[in-house]
Amino acid sequence: MSSRRSRSSRQTGTSMISEDQINDLVVQLHRLLPELGNNNRRSGKVSASKVLQETCTYIRNLNKEVDDLSERLSQLLESTDSAQAALIRSLLM
Amino acid sequence: MASLTSDNEQPPTNSNSSSTDHVRKKKSLFASSPSSSRGNAASVPTRDGDSHPRWRSEKQQRIYSAKLIQALRQVRLSSSSSATTSSPTAQKRGKAVREAADRALAVSARGRTLWSRAILANRIKLKFRKQKRPRQTVIPAVTTVVTTGATSSRGRKRRVSVVGLNKKSLPTVNRKVRSLGRLVPGCKKESVPVILEEATDYIQALEMQVRAMNSLVELLSGYSTPGSDSAPPPI
Numbered sequence: 157m158s159s160r161r162s163r164s165s166r167q168t169g170t171s172m173i174s175e176d177q178i179n180d181l182v183v184q185l186h187r188l189l190p191e192l193g194n195n196n197r198r199s200g201k202v203s204a205s206k207v208l209q210e211t212c213t214y215i216r217n218l219n220k221e222v223d224d225l226s227e228r229l230s231q232l233l234e235s236t237d238s239a240q241a242a243l244i245r246s247l248l249m
Numbered sequence: 250m251a252s253l254t255s256d257n258e259q260p261p262t263n264s265n266s267s268s269t270d271h272v273r274k275k276k277s278l279f280a281s282s283p284s285s286s287r288g289n290a291a292s293v294p295t296r297d298g299d300s301h302p303r304w305r306s307e308k309q310q311r312i313y314s315a316k317l318i319q320a321l322r323q324v325r326l327s328s329s330s331s332a333t334t335s336s337p338t339a340q341k342r343g344k345a346v347r348e349a350a351d352r353a354l355a356v357s358a359r360g361r362t363l364w365s366r367a368i369l370a371n372r373i374k375l376k377f378r379k380q381k382r383p384r385q386t387v388i389p390a391v392t393t394v395v396t397t398g399a400t401s402s403r404g405r406k407r408r409v410s411v412v413g414l415n416k417k418s419l420p421t422v423n424r425k426v427r428s429l430g431r432l433v434p435g436c437k438k439e440s441v442p443v444i445l446e447e448a449t450d451y452i453q454a455l456e457m458q459v460r461a462m463n464s465l466v467e468l469l470s471g472y473s474t475p476g477s478d479s480a481p482p483p484i
Contacts, residue, residue, distance in 0.1 A: 178411075178445070179411045182445065186409065202412070203411075205418065205422055205425055222458055229462060231342075
């Protein structure tokens with residue numbers, strides 16, 4: 157394992173990357189994704205392009221969620237009135 | 250902005266113990282809701298968290314929460330001080346909060362990943378210096394993380410194998426990897442394994458960010474509701 161890693165680390169500048177390494181990375185990525193389907197339960201195989209597609213979608217969703225949350229957070233920070241703002245300020249500081 | 254990062258770059262024991270002492274009371278509220286919400290969030294704990302325990306540990310959540318609160322405090326102060334007539338538009342405020350949260354997230358990554366460095370470099374605008382110099386050190390860090398991840402994946406009972414990586418579909422896979430690289434900050438021109446590795450780390454960091462901000466929103470909205478409840482609603 158370590159020999160494969162060191163070999164690939166030297167070759168990372170070129171395009172000669174071992175397929176096993178990419179396999180491992182795709183499997184890791186697949187494990188992170190929310191398991192919506194039953195297709196990965198039934199068979200032990202995942203399609204690389206599907207994993208990548210779902211990853212892109214998932215990252216976009218997460219980004220959008222963070223944007224929405226930050227907007228809500230900014231509204232909440234602005235709109236708390238004075239008594240509660242003092243309370244929150246005492247907690248934040 | 251440089252002071253923010255230099256403050257947070259102190260050794261973790263010192264800075265975190267002092268900051269968590271300040272916000273210890275808040276953390277007891279804050280840590281209970283993220284841990285319980287993490288327990289209730291259906292997919293998170295059943296998934297394999299062993300491969301990258303970094304972003305799922307309680308300690309990491311505390312570190313990030315403390316940094317996030319500091320960053321938000323700075324956003325609040327700057328927006329209140331610079332507000333001329335009325336406050337700036339909601340989008341600008343939301344963007345400022347998002348940027349502060351991303352900065353806090355990137356600092357919590359301790360500079361080991363490309364995307365975190367790219368986020369910080371974009372803020373400080375030292376783009377060329379920051380990206381060129383750490384490039385040589387990123388490869389050993391990536392390989393050690395990937396090794397630990399792969400060995401733990403070998404121990405799982407259910408082996409998942411990847412199909413569709415044959416020569417014919419390689420251009421399609423490459424295209425998708427490129428588009429994935431455009432989504433992750435700082436990975437537009439990286440090679441395929443680097444992009445995949447960065448994406449796994451980035452996804453977990455984003456998930457932690459979502460959890461932390463959710464908890465913060467719940468906490469604040471619990472305080473904002475007028476009248477009876479002085480404690481945040483139990484989740």
